[in-house]
Amino acid sequence: xxxxxxxxxxxxHLALVDFRDSEGVxxxxxxxxxADQLHEVNTDGVEPMDSVLEDRCLYLREDxxxxxxxxxxxxxxxxxxxxxxxxxxxxNIPLPKLEERDTFLQGS
Amino acid sequence: xAAALKxxxxxxxxxCQQCLSLIKSTKFLNAYITIAEETALKQAEASEExxxxxxxxxxxxxxxxxVKDNFNTAGIETTCASNMxxxxxxxxxxxxxxxxxxxGAVLLGKTNLDEFAMGSGSTDGVFxxxxxxxxxxxxxKEKSIPKSHSEDKESNWVITGGSSGGSAAAVSxxxxxxxxxxxxxxxxxxxxxxxxxxxxxxxxxxxxxxxxIPLVNSMDVPGILTRCVDDAAVVLGSLAGHDPKDSTTIQDxxxxxELPNLTxxxxxxxxxxxxxxxxxxxxxxxxxxxxxADLFRNAGAKxxxxxxxxxxxxxxxxxxxxxxxxxxxxxxxxxxxxxxxSDINQSTESMYAATRRExxxxxxxxxxxxxxxFLLKQNYEKYFVKAQKVRRLIADDFxxxxxxxxxxxxxxxTLSDAAPYKEFIKEDNRTRSAQNDILTxxxxxxxxxxxxxxxxxxxxxLPVGLQFIGxxxxxxxxxxxxxxxxxxxxxxxxxxxxxxxxxxxxxxHEKSASLS
Numbered sequence: 001x002x003x004x005x006x007x008x009x010x011x012x013h014l015a016l017v018d019f020r021d022s023e024g025v026x027x028x029x030x031x032x033x034x035a036d037q038l039h040e041v042n043t044d045g046v047e048p049m050d051s052v053l054e055d056r057c058l059y060l061r062e063d064x065x066x067x068x069x070x071x072x073x074x075x076x077x078x079x080x081x082x083x084x085x086x087x088x089x090x091x092n093i094p095l096p097k098l099e100e101r102d103t104f105l106q107g108s
Numbered sequence: 109x110a111a112a113l114k115x116x117x118x119x120x121x122x123x124c125q126q127c128l129s130l131i132k133s134t135k136f137l138n139a140y141i142t143i144a145e146e147t148a149l150k151q152a153e154a155s156e157e158x159x160x161x162x163x164x165x166x167x168x169x170x171x172x173x174x175v176k177d178n179f180n181t182a183g184i185e186t187t188c189a190s191n192m193x194x195x196x197x198x199x200x201x202x203x204x205x206x207x208x209x210x211x212g213a214v215l216l217g218k219t220n221l222d223e224f225a226m227g228s229g230s231t232d233g234v235f236x237x238x239x240x241x242x243x244x245x246x247x248x249k250e251k252s253i254p255k256s257h258s259e260d261k262e263s264n265w266v267i268t269g270g271s272s273g274g275s276a277a278a279v280s281x282x283x284x285x286x287x288x289x290x291x292x293x294x295x296x297x298x299x300x301x302x303x304x305x306x307x308x309x310x311x312x313x314x315x316x317x318x319x320x321i322p323l324v325n326s327m328d329v330p331g332i333l334t335r336c337v338d339d340a341a342v343v344l345g346s347l348a349g350h351d352p353k354d355s356t357t358i359q360d361x362x363x364x365x366e367l368p369n370l371t372x373x374x375x376x377x378x379x380x381x382x383x384x385x386x387x388x389x390x391x392x393x394x395x396x397x398x399x400x401a402d403l404f405r406n407a408g409a410k411x412x413x414x415x416x417x418x419x420x421x422x423x424x425x426x427x428x429x430x431x432x433x434x435x436x437x438x439x440x441x442x443x444x445x446x447x448x449x450s451d452i453n454q455s456t457e458s459m460y461a462a463t464r465r466e467x468x469x470x471x472x473x474x475x476x477x478x479x480x481x482f483l484l485k486q487n488y489e490k491y492f493v494k495a496q497k498v499r500r501l502i503a504d505d506f507x508x509x510x511x512x513x514x515x516x517x518x519x520x521x522t523l524s525d526a527a528p529y530k531e532f533i534k535e536d537n538r539t540r541s542a543q544n545d546i547l548t549x550x551x552x553x554x555x556x557x558x559x560x561x562x563x564x565x566x567x568x569x570l571p572v573g574l575q576f577i578g579x580x581x582x583x584x585x586x587x588x589x590x591x592x593x594x595x596x597x598x599x600x601x602x603x604x605x606x607x608x609x610x611x612x613x614x615x616x617h618e619k620s621a622s623l624s
Contacts, residue, residue, distance in 0.1 A: 015480045016461045031478040037424045048496030052555030073199040077446035093455035
């Protein structure tokens with residue numbers, strides 16, 4: 001059961017990572033096949049496990065400020081910035097549709 | 109060596125310089141990505157001052173250590189062996205790094221790994237693969253049959269295992285006395301087994317993950333690599349304990365301990381899980397495992413066969429949970445706040461997409477895409493939730509076995525000794541990980557402590573280790589048993605020509621090769 005091009009396209013949008021070539025798509029197919037082995041296990045009545053520490057109470061700190069004031073250090077690692085802002089290119093422009101995009105999937 | 113420092117037989121700066129020069133002469137191992145020479149020497153000088161005043165901070169004062177390059181280290185480049193973080197200078201120290209520095213340890217540098225700790229060979233980072241120091245040992249060279257006259261001696265080197273291969277190689281080649289690794293599916297124990305060093309995976313929740321660049325939040329732990337079990341206990345003692353900056357660390361008080369010299373094992377119950385006789389397990393390791401069980405039996409311990417029926421699903425389960433968490437954890441790498449940023453500027457999304465295409469290698473991208481697939485609304489129940497249920501079954505298997513009276517489990521760590529690099533790269537990363545993590549992964553699923561103890565040399569002259577898995581938060585018991593076993597097997601010291609050339613007593617005398 002192969003993954004449809006629609007789903008592959010959807011994944012590229014969600015992950016913002018592309019399938020560089022047919023190997024990438026093959027890799028996903030194999031990964032899904034591998035994961036299908038899970039269905040051999042009977043999990044009726046079993047609760048999903050989020051954490052091995054589920055029997056303990058999560059530690060919550062007091063709501064006190066203990067550190068901060070490190071704007072300069074944090075900005076040092078950003079490539080594009082203006083005063084104390086990280087600069088991003090214009091937002092709210094979705095990735096081009098499959099046909100208009102430079103992606104391997106175009107050929108599929 | 110700690111005693112030597114205290115008695116003044118060697119000074120921290122001498123030690124530091126010896127290690128730094130050894131790192132230079134073993135450069136071909138490619139174990140280090142960044143060497144923090146200046147800061148290390150400064151730390152060594154500060155330590156020397158303290159010893160002169162008779163006020164060392166503790167056993168670790170002046171001891172050279174190395175840290176895997178996925179831990180944040182203030183002022184030192186932290187890359188995770190990825191183009192995404194090349195040039196990224198951390199603004200802070202990971203808690204475990206800070207703790208070691210507070211004890212006076214000397215940070216020599218950052219070690220090589222698989223990109224973002226994804227892999228089981230330390231072959232997939234952007235700085236190239238790490239070479240196993242044992243490839244250059246007399247023991248290995250004696251056993252290797254040259255295939256032809258023209259075959260380059262150089263091309264026969266074996267992998268370190270992964271993903272903390274750099275750390276394991278650094279400890280194994282004497283360039284540091286202890287190293288930090290990380291363990292999500294066996295990434296500390298696997299290279300420890302292949303490099304003949306002790307690799308400890310502590311219980312999940314014991315050691316802070318603050319500053320460890322996360323792979324799988326529910327399974328990651330910082331790992332400890334040392335040349336002997338006592339050293340691992342010392343390092344554990346300085347790292348364990350609650351951290352307010354990591355809410356997944358437990359709040360119980362942790363008391364550092366010294367390991368007793370166990371002489372009587374008759375009250376011990378060792379479990380041998382039959383499912384760990386996995387397909388592909390080499391005859392040699394099977395025999396070694398058997399011999400180890402006999403060792404315990406003959407010494408009076410109760411040795412029983414036990415069953416962990418869901419073992420064979422742990423790899424599949426890990427595959428789904430890991431890729432899902434990776435898809436989430438890697439989302440932070442968008443080029444805006446840190447790391448690589450693409451020049452593409454038309455829109456935020458296209459910049460993110462280009463940055464991630466340029467910064468991540470195939471392995472990372474593959475896992476992100478798989479993870480997103482398993483998290484799709486139509487697949488969520490079928491894969492992600494299903495894997496979480498299977499995880500509970502795996503964890504319960506262990507609970508049942510420990511409840512039945514077993515104290516510690518004894519299993520092999522790897523399926524075989526280290527493979528030659530040329531063989532290893534014939535299969536892709538996911539296949540290799542699925543093959544090699546099979547014996548170590550379940551302990552991460554259940555959050556249990558586990559340790560690799562180097563046991564013997566294989567027919568090819570390479571190290572083989574055995575794994576002990578203990579009860580949650582019972583590191584003292586686990587390490588005590590491991591120490592007893594280590595004493596019985598007397599694993600040989602690596603004979604490296606490069607180390608001999610240096611002719612410094614500290615490394616030649618076996619006792620001084622370890623910390624304690």
